[in-house]
Amino acid sequence: SFKVIGDFIDSQFQSHLDEELKIRRNLANYHDTRIHVCLYFISPTGHSLKALDLVTMKHLDSKVNIIPIIAKSDTISKPELQRFKQNILNELHTAGVKIYRFPIDDETLAEENIKANNLLPLAVVGSNETVKVGNQYVRARQYPWGVVQG
16 A cells, blocks of 8 residues: 555664754664655556556655656557556646656766656567577567567
8 A cells, every 4th residue: 555655764864863852862873764655566557657657656755756657668659658658648747747867967877767758668578488599589579470688
């Protein structure tokens, strides 16, 4: 449930604040366990977000940076993926969900970050299997029609 996740994030921030407020801090041995980002994986339905996804992201967006990621994006075609991405952005905007945007105020990074922002939500392909492609083994998914590298 999103409440459990939110409570955990809050507890990590509280632990950090408690350490900061100590008169005698032991920063040499202190481990910062705050959560800085949520990589939110979305099922590749190709249509729209689930209501639970919207509610969860809305609950978390005030606590942590959210980067939406479409999992197993190779299971939908490129045109479907582009439509799905746009649908997701529209739904997030309508629901008032704030997602992380890479900063563009630093001119040395602005161009790259604009490109990264235009890719949101990100789409990934992953695998825990290795497949031989040419002379080397790579992480990939094997399909009857070919190999998709992760």
